[in-house]
Amino acid sequence: MTIGNQFFDMTMRSVLAGRPLAGEALERFTLAVAQASGPALDELLAAARSMRVERLGREVSLCAIVNAKSGRCSENCAFCAQSAHFETDAPVHPFMEPAEVARAARAMRDMGARRFGIVTSGLTPSGEDFRRLVESVRAVAALGMEADASCGVLGRAQFEELKAAGLKAYHHNLETARSFFPQICTTHDYEEDVQAVRDAVAAGLYVCSGGIFGLGESWNQRAELAVTLRELGVPSVPVNFLSPIPGTPMGSRTPMAPEEALRIVALVRFILPNAHIRICGGRQTVFGQQRGLEPLEAGASGLMIGDYLTTGGLDAAADRQGILDAGWEIEDAHDD
Numbered sequence: 342m343t344i345g346n347q348f349f350d351m352t353m354r355s356v357l358a359g360r361p362l363a364g365e366a367l368e369r370f371t372l373a374v375a376q377a378s379g380p381a382l383d384e385l386l387a388a389a390r391s392m393r394v395e396r397l398g399r400e401v402s403l404c405a406i407v408n409a410k411s412g413r414c415s416e417n418c419a420f421c422a423q424s425a426h427f428e429t430d431a432p433v434h435p436f437m438e439p440a441e442v443a444r445a446a447r448a449m450r451d452m453g454a455r456r457f458g459i460v461t462s463g464l465t466p467s468g469e470d471f472r473r474l475v476e477s478v479r480a481v482a483a484l485g486m487e488a489d490a491s492c493g494v495l496g497r498a499q500f501e502e503l504k505a506a507g508l509k510a511y512h513h514n515l516e517t518a519r520s521f522f523p524q525i526c527t528t529h530d531y532e533e534d535v536q537a538v539r540d541a542v543a544a545g546l547y548v549c550s551g552g553i554f555g556l557g558e559s560w561n562q563r564a565e566l567a568v569t570l571r572e573l574g575v576p577s578v579p580v581n582f583l584s585p586i587p588g589t590p591m592g593s594r595t596p597m598a599p600e601e602a603l604r605i606v607a608l609v610r611f612i613l614p615n616a617h618i619r620i621c622g623g624r625q626t627v628f629g630q631q632r633g634l635e636p637l638e639a640g641a642s643g644l645m646i647g648d649y650l651t652t653g654g655l656d657a658a659a660d661r662q663g664i665l666d667a668g669w670e671i672e673d674a675h676d677d
């Protein structure tokens with residue numbers, strides 16, 4: 342396909358004027374993104390960056406997580422180190438003491454993280470696990486941070502109790518496009534994840550929902566996921582890139598090239614011009630420390646700092662300094 346000069350720039354203007362990418366225009370755009378290289382790639386990234394600055398300013402939102410309960414998950418997501426279906430070296434431990442969660446949160450607050458997510462493996466926490474979750478949320482909120490949780494599928498009553506304890510945001514990824522999901526997970530239905538996101542939105546929480554890229558999905562499926570997230574109205578979209586984990590069905594895949602990852606960030610930005618796009622797991626695998634902030638030049642507006650669930654992250658202090666050196670601002674932990 343040949344695209345004319347300024348194609349990305351003109352598309353940016355059209356999106357900013359209120360014409361969301363859809364139908365044939367989206368297909369044409371997605372193909373152009375998939376093929377962008379050289380000057381066309383530069384134009385794409387510059388347009389995505391301008392769009393982000395226009396809609397979200399120059400602030401970078403930093404968040405961090407703790408793997409509060411790890412391993413032995415009943416689900417079989419093909420990329421995941423924590424699934425009980427695969428033999429991996431991922432840590433296995435029960436729900437941490439809330440004081441331990443608070444210690445981890447305080448350390449990341451000191452590195453500039455505004456949001457702190459309590460993440461547990463498994464579909465739904467209950468009994469003692471749910472009690473610890475509520476106490477952990479209370480402890481993180483008491484530190485002046487936004488307490489987030491990512492704990493599978495919760496019901497309305499659980500959301501209400503967590504909100505009363507100070508929960509501000511709920512995170513639940515859709516992982517990938519509906520049309521690709523059956524190749525990634527067969528132990529639950531895509532619609533359960535979509536419903537979990539709808540329930541969190543209905544509970545009045547700030548909802549983070551995104552996916553993981555590099556699983557073998559097509560470019561059209563990447564766009565499909567972003568459109569689903571747009572339809573759900575989520576304000577925050579975590580973008581993860583596969584870190585191939587030995588022992589999982591994805592263990593022998595090659596990590597994505599940085600340029601491909603940047604094109605994905607730009608694609609998501611064009612489809613979701615108003616959302617916070619946060620680069621999370623896999624940033625270290627794809628970009629390394631030296632290029633780790635490049636997604637900010639492709640339309641991303643947030644980064645997860647510190648370690649990820651089962652893989653080490655980049656140096657949080659170096660990330661923070663690099664953000665400031667590049668002329669971005671770090672979102673204040675206390676303004677809302």
Ligand code: SF4
Nearest residue numbers: 414416418421424462
């Ligand atoms: S991604 Fe979540 S639901 Fe899927 S196996 Fe991993 S912990 Fe379980």
